[in-house]
Amino acid sequence: MKKLKVAILGAGNIGKFHVREFKNAGCDVVAILGSSAKSVKKAAEELYNMFRVEVRQYHNLVSLLENEKIDAVSICTPPELHSKQIKQCLEYSLHILCEKPLVFDSKYENYKIAQNLIKTSKERKKVLTVNTQWPSILDKLNLKEKKINNFTMYMEPPGFGETTIISEAVPHMNSILIRLANSGEATDFKFYKSKEDIKIKFNYENNNNICKVIYHIKPKQERPRIINFSINDKEYKREVTRENRHFIVSKRMKLEIEDPLKVSIKTFVGAIMGSEPLISETELLENIKLQDIILKKLSSQK
Structure with missing residues (x-):
């Protein structure tokens, strides 16, 4: 079987780790896209120094395609570019893994755009999915709860500004909530904002069950960044060593897990071959719908 050939759009920041994991998954990363000739040259040099990957350089997506x-x-790439770039890549019948959020064209009208993109990908028989990788850890926790009564998550995303930090964190938080509690309706929102952080509280209702949800977001520019979450008052913490070993830690265990990004990319490659993606179409759309609601409610607080 021939190796899949992959291009990375935006190879700085998280993009360089996508390069690493596509290489680890047995793919050929052949090209990268940057915002300028200068930035893409710098990214290409970093990729060679870090991973011994040689790539062709582009700063125009049409030229690359x-x-x-x-x-x-x-x-x-930045979230506001996602939907346009997805459309362009689907025109060339490419499989697409997109960093979260899948769509961020406006503050709270992204759901229909996402629906149309998924419709096009299905018509072209191409995989379109999003890198919200944290649901991959849930099976490892051996959860026995039939009902999720409360869910809390704390993240330290990079970036500045309310909209930016929410676009960085909320899709990850939503992805775990939706995997745990399935599709639901979010109600009774409360927001607590300061210069340092944002707390979002709401109820998530489905199948006659109400899950009390708290998202706590505090921006942090430097690594490492803390990720904690609790499910029915059982607390878990992510730990990463200097050797990039990943652990989920609770009072009763310290469980080594595979890097969730590695799992996400490996599963995407598998989906191209015919297996299921990590994030289902239903989960992806529910995530966008909840993201839109949160941003709309938050905007109304100003």
Whole structure:
């Protein structure tokens, strides 16, 4: 079986780790897209120094799509570029893994856009999914709860500004909530904002069950960044060593897990071959719908 050829759109920041994991998954990363000739040259040099990966460099997406014979792209560009780039890549019949959020065209009208993109991907028989990788850890926790009565998550995303930090954190938080509690209706929102952090409280209702939800977001620019969560008052913490070993820690255990990004990309590659993606179409759309509601409610608080 031939190796999949992949291009990374936005190879700085998280993009360089996508390069690493696509290489680890047995793919050929052949090209990268940057915002300028200078930035893409710098990114290419970093990729070679870090991973010994040689890539062709582009700062125009149409040029990349016209000149490269690739199977898939990984979109790691700013969120406001995602939907346009997804459309362009689908026109070239490419499989697409997109960093979260899948769509961020406006503050709270992204759901229909996401629906249309998924419709196009299905018509072209191409995988379109999003990198919200944290649901991959849930099976490892051996959860026995039939009902989720409360869910809390704390994250320290990079970036500045209310909209930016929410776009960085909320899709991850939503992805775990939706995997645990399935589709539901979010009600009774309360927001607590300061210069340092944001807390979002709401009820998530489905199947005659109400889950009390708290999202706590505190921006932090430098690594490492803390991720904690609790499910029915059982607390878990993510730990990462200097050797990039990942652990989930609770009072009763310290469980080593595979890097969730590695799992996400490996599963995406598997989905191209015919297996299921990590995030289902239903989960993806529910995430966007909840993201839109949160942003709309937050905007109304101003």
